[in-house]
Amino acid sequence: MNNLSNQIGKLYALLIGIDCYLPNQLPDGGSYKNLGGCVRDIKYVEDFLKLKLKMPPEQIFKLTASDIGKPEPAEPPDKWPTYENMVAMFDRVTEIAEPGDQVYIHYSGHGGRAKTNYPQLKGENGIDEVLVPTDLGNSTARYLRDIEIAKLLERMVDKKLVVTVIFDSCHSGGATKGDDAEIRGLDTIDETPRSTESMVASDEELAKTWKTLTKSETRDFQLGSGWLPQPEGYVLLAACRSNESAFEYAFNGKERNGALTYWLLDSLDPLTPGLTYKVLHDRLLAKIHSQFQRQTPQLQGEGSRLVFGSDRVSLQYAVNINQIDPNKGLLLNGGQVQGLSKGAQFAIYPPGTTDFTEVNKRLALAEITSVGATESWAEIKETFRSKSIEQAAQALLINPKSVKLVRKIRLVEKAQGIQEDELPTEVYQKQSAALQAVVDAMPIGNGWVELVSGNETADYQVTVNRNGEYEICDPSTTPIANLRPPLKIGELDAAASIIKRLVHLAKYRATQQLNNYYHRSNLPGTKLAFTLEMIGKQSNYDPVEPPEPQPFDDPGNTPTLKVNEWVFIRLRNDSSQPLNVTILNLKPDFGISQVYPSRSGNFITFDPGQEEILPLHASLPNGYEDAQDxxxxxxTVSATDFHWLELPPLDRPILFSTGKSPENPLEELLAAVAASQPPTKNLEPARYPASEWIAEQVVVRITNEK
Structure with missing residues (x-):
């Protein structure tokens, strides 16, 4: 990969991950327990920065506390994320970085809430949002509080540093039933008397900063992420809203990661030119919501800023070939930590290549055959030139992602009792037979759904509720909304209907996650680029005299529309060749329909530079009060039919293909996603010039509120 240091200036990173919390107990009896994926998050982020951005190790500052089953972390105490060490590390990065340098801050661990140390600012009953240090159980330990974080970030901004903050944590907490997901927070307000002396600044300085940010003496804790008032001069990406949970989950079935961190790295691999934090947030929102309904990532601050770049930067990313073996093939400097999987394909360029749009310089096509943690072996599938491949040649990822087709299911039994998560006697006595009926009906799933085995994590949990109805839950045990009508256990075909619902959900999620991240044309001198953005809303729409779109109430996050309002979307072809455009609407009733073009036809062709402002009408299915579309x-370059992916609402039967044959490799992929039986568990996008394509998505909330 080419060195970016001369293009974007220096980039510094402060990475904090806490799995091990020293024994602690709060006044209500709760405690911050150990986590399982925070240090792994930091390891993956560090690998991303080193591999993708070629960051020197001396520009990465880490504080971690690993859980090795002992009372204390594995790291030496001077590397623990204590209050003192975190403040000192913030100060050190601020001191070393020069104006114009970038600073990336990533925290994975518990967040919390504590009785405020600043009642003069927040009132006697005020609350501080806090990061929880690893040694909180010590009598002298202190939280790092929101007011202090605001001051630390203000110093960076005042020094003209370009700052990005990621908080993969929450502060409302809660509990999950089962082992598939864990929460990074605690549902309590800590009233333990703790030191009010700050190492960050005097009370007067902290108060001045806070008042500048809030513009008032009070604060609404239910807005946005809840961590900080609207940032000025930096980007804050938080895992969830203030009243939601940040989950960690074993996405590969074995090792846990934070949902925000996992999908953040997934969405940044590869890091495409022109990617803004707003577009990144849109991707994260859709991906995280596809698994956890109670986690809504929040974006605050400069959403229009480019990710790891500026308006002047065009980034290209590739990995080095470390070794060439006549028997094994090519050893690539990338592996599982970068999300690579068997079957991923790379275009091989000569050493020192900096312009990867010059496809006539490609030497070969290689495909990964064996994936390690940080290195992978690939075999050459096709050669394009007679020139031999040398060590340090550049491998450009072409098809990085697979489409996950098969979903794992866990059957969860509940105890007998009177608590909310327990069953009354008459339902409890029928539970085992009801879940066994689901097992017996599993063949109806045609391979789209499988029961988990061993320590695998599940995509969905099936259980029985207190009303004697089947429930489908996400990995955090939250029942999936809008699954109608209820299915009573013991009723004819109820278990079979549950399996059909799971198949429907699997198809819906496959389309939701269908993306072609590295959308570069195979035609010499060309590349694909397309703009999709929501630019505003209006209460009515007159096609004769179209009104000017009005700004959204909260432009940093998911736009909210009332039923019968209109949202305006800008579509623009930024490529040097015509593109065929189709829009699908993934609806809250789990239906998928084509909304553009709205009647006949498979697509609308956009010439290079062509732009259109498209008005779309907000509506909700019958009986819905609040939902997301x-x-x-x-x-696409080719003429492609996306009707393959349409689905009826969940309460209607799926109508499978009428027998039409796919016309190009992209349609083969779409047909596989929509098929009655998946051909493989994971499917790689086809690599043909005729099916080069881009997929982007935006999310809008629709409410029936007046």
Whole structure:
């Protein structure tokens, strides 16, 4: 990969991950227990920064506390994320970085809430949002509080540093039933008397900063992420709203990661030119919501800023070939920590290549055959030139992602009792037979759904509720909304209907996660680029005299529309060749329909530079009061039919294909996603010039509130 240090200036990173919390107990009896994926988050982020951005190790500052089953972390105490060490590390990065340098801050661990140390600012009953240090159980330990974080970030901004903050934590907490997901927070307000002396600044300085940010003496804790008032001069990406949970989950079935961190790295691999934090947030929102309904990532601050770049930067990413073996093939400097999987394909360029749009310089096509933690072996599938491949040649990822088709299911039994998560006697006595009926009906799933085995994590949990009805839950045990009508256990075909619902959900999620991240054309001198953005709303729409779109109430996050309002979307072809455009609407009733073009036809062709402002009407299915729609836009070089992906609402039967044959490799992929039986568990996008494509999506919330 080419060195970016001369293009974007220096980038510094402060990475904090806490799995091990020293024994602690709060006044209500609760405690911050150990976590399982925070240090792994930091390891993966560090590997991303080193591999993708070629960051020197001396520009990465880490504080971690690993859980090795002992009372204390594995790291030496001077590397623990204590209050003192965190403040000192913030100060050190601020001191070393020069104006114009970038600073990336990533925290994975518990967040919390504590009785405020600043009643003069927040009132006697005020609350401080806090990061929880690893040694909180010590009598002298202190939280790092929101007012202090605001001051630390203000110093960076005042020094003209370009700051990005990621908080993969929450502060409302809660509990999950089962082992599939864990929460990074605690549902309590800590009233333990703790030191009010700050190492960050005097009370007067902290108060001045806070008042500048809030513009008032009070604060609404239910807005946005809840961590800080609207940032000025930096980007804050938080895992969830202030009243939600940040989950960690074993996405590969074995090792846990924070949902925000996992999907953040997934969405940044590869890091495409022109990617803004707003577009990144849209991707994260859709991906995280596809698994956890109670986690809504929040974006605050400069959403229009480019990720790891500026308006002047065009980034290209590739990995080095470390070794060439006549028997094994090519050893690539990338592996599982970068999300690579068997079957991923790379275009091989000569050493020192900096312009990867010059496809006539490609030497070969290679495909990964064996994936290690940080290195992978690939075999050459096709050669394009007679020139031999040398060590340090550049491998450009072409097809990085697979489409996950098969979903794992866990059957969860509940105890007998009177608590909310327990069953009354008459239901409890029928539970085992009801869940066994689901096992017996599993063949109806045609391979789309499988029961988990061993220590695998599940995509969905099936259980029985207190009303004697089947429930489908996400990995955090939250029942999936809008699954109608209820299915009573013991009723004819109820278990079979549950399996059909799971198949429907698997198809819906496959389309929701369908993306072609590295959308570069195979035609010499060309590349694909397409703009999709929501630019505003209006209460009515007159096609004769179209009104000017009005700004959204909260432009940093998911736009909210009332029923019968209109949202305006800008579509623009930024490529040097015509693109065919289709828009699908993924609806809250789990239906998928094509909304553009709205009647006949498979697509609308956009010439290079062509732009259109498209008005779309907000509506909700009958009986819905509040829900989210996903608008997914596809832009393709070839003529492609996306009707393959349409689904009826969940309460209607799926009508499978009428027998039409796919016409190009992209349609083969779409047909596989929509098929009655998946051909493989994971499917790689086809690599043909005729099916080069882009997929982007935006999310809008629709409410029936007046």
């Amino acid at each position: 996903i608008l997914k836009v596809f832009a």
